[in-house]
Amino acid sequence: MNAVQDGFDETADVVVVGSGGAALAAAYTAASGGLSTIVLEKTEYFGGTSAYSGASIWLPGNQALERAGLADSVELGKEYFRTVVGNRTPGFLQEAFLSTGPExxxxxxNDPLLRFEYRPFPDYFEAPGRITGGRSICPLPLPSAELGTWLDRLRPPIATDQFGVDQDRAxxxxxxxxxxxxxxxxxxxxxxxxxxxxRMTSLIIEDGRVTGVVVETENGTRRICAERGVVLAAGGFECDDELxxxxxxxxxxxxTSAAPGSNTxxxxxxxREAGAAVDLMDEAWWCPATLFPNGRAAFTLGLRGGILVNAAGERFANESLPYDRMGHEILRGQATGVSHIPVWFVFDDRxxxxxxxxxxAPDAAAFREAGLWRTAGTLAGLAGLIDVPADAxxxxxxxxNGFAASGVDEDFxxxxxPFDRFFAAGEGPNPCLTPLERGPFHAVQIVLGDLGTKGGARTDEDGRVLNESGTPVPGLYAAGNSAAxxxxxxxxxxGTPLGSGMVFGYRAARRMASPEHAAQPR
Incomplete structure (x- = not known):
C-alpha cells in the first residue's frame, strides 16, 4: 500500500498511543525488532501515570528475582494469582500474563539500558503462593545526566507536577x-x-480493519498509517468527571493520581468506535488519598498510626490494609448510606x-487554612469540628486504645x-496499634483516590481487541489501563498494573512482528 496515495500523511509499521510503561514496552519491543514505530503522547511529557509510580513490577519467577535469591516460580505465582482473582477474568489471559513475565x-x-532489581514489598492477600517479602522488581536508578534533553520531556514526579514541590532529580x-x-x-x-x-482523535477503519489514526498536532491534523497495527495504551478515563x-x-x-488532563x-x-467489547467499567486501582488545598489528592499508604473514621465517627476497616483493599472498603461503606467520602484520618499529637x-507530605498550616486539617484539645471538641457524633x-x-494495650484488634x-507490619513503627505488643491519648487531637480529610481506572477493551492473550462476539478487531490492540x-x-x-500492562504490550508487539501469525484467527 502506498500510504500517501491512499490519503495518509505518513506511515509506520506500528503506532502506539500513550507513553506509560505498557505503551513503551510495546513500542520498544516493536522498534528493537526492526519495526518502524511512532509513539503518540497528547500531553507535553512522556511517562503518563507510570512516571509518578514507584515502578514496582509484579512478574513471578523472573530472572531478577532469581538473582536476588528469591524462592519464587511462575507456578507459585499462578497459584497465588488464580486464588485471589478467581475466574473473573479468562483463564487464557491469566496464563498468558503469568507465563510471559520471565520471558x-x-x-x-538483554538491553543494558533496561535493568531491574528485587525490592521487598509484600503481596496484598494471604493466599496460597504468597511468598515472604513479595515478588516485586523495580528499575535500577538512573543518573538524570544520562538522559540529556530527554529529561525535559519526562513527566516530573507527582509532588512537583501536581503540587509544585521541587524535588531533587539528580x-x-x-x-x-x-x-x-x-x-x-x-x-x-x-x-x-x-x-x-x-493527540489521537480517532481511529482510521477501512473494511473493518484498523489501518491508522487521526491526530491533532500543533501544526494541524494528520493521518498516520499503521501497517502492522495500532496499540492503544493511553490509560483509562480517570480524569473525566462525567465518565x-x-x-x-x-x-x-x-x-486521581493521573496527570491533569491526561487520561480522559x-x-x-x-x-467504542471500533466496536470493541469492554469490561470492568465500574473498577479502578483504588487508594485512599489525602485531599490537598489545590483540590487534588495525594495517594496515601503505609499508616504508622491513627485511625480512619466515617461520618458516624466509627472505624470501618483495618486501616493498614493494602490501598486498593481499603479503597473497596470505603466504597462498601459508602453504599450503606453512611458517608465514607471523605473519611477522617484521626491521630494524636505524638x-x-x-x-x-x-x-x-501535607503542610499543616496550609491545610488548616483550607479546613482540611482540624485540631482540638479533646476528642469531643474534634468531633464537633469534623461533624461526627462526639460520643461515638x-x-x-x-x-x-484497649486493642492497642492488648495488642489485638478484635474488630478488624x-x-x-505481613503487609500491615511492613510499614509499622509503633511500640507495644502490636506495632500497628498506637493509642490515641496525647492531646490535642487532629483530623485530616481522606478521599477515595485511584491509580487509574480498570475498565477497557476485552482482549485476547496477545492484546488483540475483541468485539462483542469475541472476534479480534483486525489491526487493533490494547494494553495497560486501556484494556480490561x-x-x-x-x-x-x-506492580500488577505495570507488570500486566508491560506483558500485554510486549505480546501485542510480538504478534505484530509476525504478519503470517497475525493473519490467523485466534
Whole structure:
C-alpha cells in the first residue's frame, strides 16, 4: 500500500498511543525488532501515570528475582494469582500474563539500558503462593545526566507536577527511572519516533480493519498509517468527571493520581468506535488519598498510626490494609448510606504530620487554612469540628486504645498480616496499634483516590481487541489501563498494573512482528 496515495500523511509499521510503561514496552519491543514505530503522547511529557509510580513490577519467577535469591516460580505465582482473582477474568489471559513475565524480563534485560532489581514489598492477600517479602522488581536508578534533553520531556514526579514541590532529580528512581530508561532504549533503536502534544482523535477503519489514526498536532491534523497495527495504551478515563459519574457513580476526576488532563477516555472512545467489547467499567486501582488545598489528592499508604473514621465517627476497616483493599472498603461503606467520602484520618499529637506516606507530605498550616486539617484539645471538641457524633468518636477511640494495650484488634485484625507490619513503627505488643491519648487531637480529610481506572477493551492473550462476539478487531490492540485488567476486581500485589500492562504490550508487539501469525484467527 502506498500510504500517501491512499490519503495518509505518513506511515509506520506500528503506532502506539500513550507513553506509560505498557505503551513503551510495546513500542520498544516493536522498534528493537526492526519495526518502524511512532509513539503518540497528547500531553507535553512522556511517562503518563507510570512516571509518578514507584515502578514496582509484579512478574513471578523472573530472572531478577532469581538473582536476588528469591524462592519464587511462575507456578507459585499462578497459584497465588488464580486464588485471589478467581475466574473473573479468562483463564487464557491469566496464563498468558503469568507465563510471559520471565520471558519479558529476559528480553528487556538483554538491553543494558533496561535493568531491574528485587525490592521487598509484600503481596496484598494471604493466599496460597504468597511468598515472604513479595515478588516485586523495580528499575535500577538512573543518573538524570544520562538522559540529556530527554529529561525535559519526562513527566516530573507527582509532588512537583501536581503540587509544585521541587524535588531533587539528580538520580531518577521508580517510575522516573523506568520511563527514562525506556526513552533511552527506544531512541537507541533508531526505529522510533516519539512525539508529545500529539493527540489521537480517532481511529482510521477501512473494511473493518484498523489501518491508522487521526491526530491533532500543533501544526494541524494528520493521518498516520499503521501497517502492522495500532496499540492503544493511553490509560483509562480517570480524569473525566462525567465518565466517572456514569461508570462509578462517584466524582473523582481531581482525586486521581493521573496527570491533569491526561487520561480522559480518548482510548475508550476509540475502542467504542471500533466496536470493541469492554469490561470492568465500574473498577479502578483504588487508594485512599489525602485531599490537598489545590483540590487534588495525594495517594496515601503505609499508616504508622491513627485511625480512619466515617461520618458516624466509627472505624470501618483495618486501616493498614493494602490501598486498593481499603479503597473497596470505603466504597462498601459508602453504599450503606453512611458517608465514607471523605473519611477522617484521626491521630494524636505524638505525630507532627500525618502518620502515613503521602507524596508530598501535607503542610499543616496550609491545610488548616483550607479546613482540611482540624485540631482540638479533646476528642469531643474534634468531633464537633469534623461533624461526627462526639460520643461515638470517644467510644471508638476508647475501644481502639484497649486493642492497642492488648495488642489485638478484635474488630478488624490490624497488625496480623505481613503487609500491615511492613510499614509499622509503633511500640507495644502490636506495632500497628498506637493509642490515641496525647492531646490535642487532629483530623485530616481522606478521599477515595485511584491509580487509574480498570475498565477497557476485552482482549485476547496477545492484546488483540475483541468485539462483542469475541472476534479480534483486525489491526487493533490494547494494553495497560486501556484494556480490561487481567486482575479483575482485585489488586493482587505491588506492580500488577505495570507488570500486566508491560506483558500485554510486549505480546501485542510480538504478534505484530509476525504478519503470517497475525493473519490467523485466534
Amino acid at each position: 519479558l524480563v529476559e528480553f528487556l534485560e 538520580t531518577l528512581i521508580g517510575g522516573q527511572a523506568l520511563i527514562g530508561r525506556f526513552l533511552l532504549a527506544l531512541d537507541a533503536t533508531g526505529n522510533a519516533s516519539l512525539r508529545t502534544r500529539t 466517572r459519574i456514569r461508570h462509578h457513580g462517584l466524582p473523582g476526576g481531581r482525586w 477516555g480518548d482510548a475508550l472512545a476509540a475502542l 505525630f507532627d504530620t500525618i502518620p502515613a506516606i503521602s507524596q508530598p 468518636l470517644e467510644k471508638t477511640v476508647e475501644r481502639f 485484625h490490624r497488625g496480623e498480616d 485488567s487481567v486482575a479483575g476486581h482485585v489488586y493482587p500485589g505491588p
